[in-house]
Amino acid sequence: MIRKKADTAASMLQVIHAMEQLQKNPKRAKELYDLYSGDSVKDEEIPFGIIDAARMYRIGAFNRFASDDHMTLNEDQLEKTDDAHLFILPSYFNHSCIANAYRTCYGDVMVVHAAADIKKGEEIYLSYICPLTEYSKRKETLNSWKFECHCQLCETDSKDKLCFKRDRIFAEFFKYLKANKSSPKKVIAKGEPILKKIRETYSDRNEYKIRLAEMLIFLSQMYADIDNPLKSIQYFEEVLTLVDNPLKYSVNIAFGYITIAQCYSRIGNNQKYNEMIQKAYEFSFCNNKDHFKMRFSRFL
Ligand SMILES: [Zn+2]
Known part of the structure; x- marks a missing residue:
């Protein structure tokens, strides 16, 4: 090490x-x-x-x-x-x-x-x-390691003229989020118009809308933090439609499910809470429930 x-x-x-x-x-x-x-x-x-x-x-x-x-x-x-x-x-x-x-x-x-x-x-x-x-x-x-990637994401990104613009907009938001993560209301005020802009950059693209998924995940967490569970759930549900591919692990979908479970708990829907925790467990790569509890105990 x-x-x-x-x-x-x-x-x-x-x-x-x-x-x-x-x-x-x-x-x-x-x-x-x-x-x-x-x-x-x-x-x-x-x-x-x-x-x-x-x-x-x-x-x-x-x-x-x-x-x-x-x-x-x-x-x-x-x-x-x-x-x-x-x-x-x-x-x-x-x-x-x-x-x-x-x-x-x-x-x-x-x-x-x-x-x-x-x-x-x-x-x-x-x-x-x-x-x-x-x-x-x-x-x-990847070039510095002497190869090029021709995966579907790279092929799609290479043809997408708005990639650079979208990444720049997202980077601006991410910087703001880092500096203001303890003020969810401020992050939401800053993030909502950015979410709209990022959505627009994807109007001609149907696959791998990763930045949109990331924006929605961050905002979903922020809405959960300001006790707006319905909005949080709505955003997360859109995320699920966007990352129905192996990239779901890169956006840490297990943690997203936990956030949503907490939202369901807040609105008194225990059945949904249990369903979402089960989903979080399935997507967490944990070997058993004890391992899962150990990793996510802070949030359960
Ligand atoms: Zn690639």
């Missing part, structure tokens, strides 16, 4: 950690050296017992996973962690923004879950970056 993923000192720490592991277990070296280490390097065999720190450094640069790659929409969303890890097996998953698998990290343990039905023989993809990141940044980051 290292701190500050983009930091050179941290990268060196990761190499040192990997070297220590290999000293204890030299048989592991082949598995590690087999990982992608950049186009310019030939895959020459490294003799048994020899530790190639430079190669490890490059392997770390191309393969490390950061815990903060996926933004979450709970309270911790605005404070990202800066841990990063190197895992051998998960490094073999290729990238797609619309990935059919989703990873969660518990400290230095990674758990990979299916985010869609995966047929036998079908490739399993993880998203290396948060797919909610704006298109230009996704493209730039």
Whole structure:
């Protein structure tokens, strides 16, 4: 485990950690050296017992996973962690923004879950970056890892002339939200006209209206905070129609269901409360109810 993923000192720490592991277990070296280490390097065999720190450094640069790659929409969303890890097996998953698998990290343990039905023989993809990141940044980051993504989201975004404008409008709102998250009324006053603008930018596009879904989720939370449960429920229901695809995990749909459960509880509809909590559980990737309660106890 290292701190500050983009930091050179941290990268060196990761190499040192990997070297220590290999000293204890030299048989592991082949598995590690087999990982992608950049186009310019030939895959020459490294003799048994020899530790190639430079190669490890490059392997770390191309393969490390950061815990903060996926933004979450709970309270911790605005404070990202800066841990990063190197895992051998998960490094073999290729990238797609619309990935059919989703990873969660518990400290230095990674758990990979299916985010869609995966047929036998079908490739399993993880998203290396948060797919909610704006298109230009996704493209730039993936290019720095020497590949391009041709997933449906990237194809749609590349043809969408309003992408940049929409992302700029959303970024303005997000900045405001960060600064004013304890004043939901102010956020709603600022957010409603922005919601309208973002909706307009999607008038010619029918799929992956991610920014609209994000706006609705944030506002739904704000309406829940000012005790307007009906509005909160209305917004969340629209979100469900917008993220009926693997991206629902990226917008942390489980947490959305919990917010809505609380709204139903406030209007005295216990049946709906239980239904929504059940949905939150199903979409939370928790192994059992105890695990679920542990993760979401603050909100239940
Ligand atoms: Zn993509």
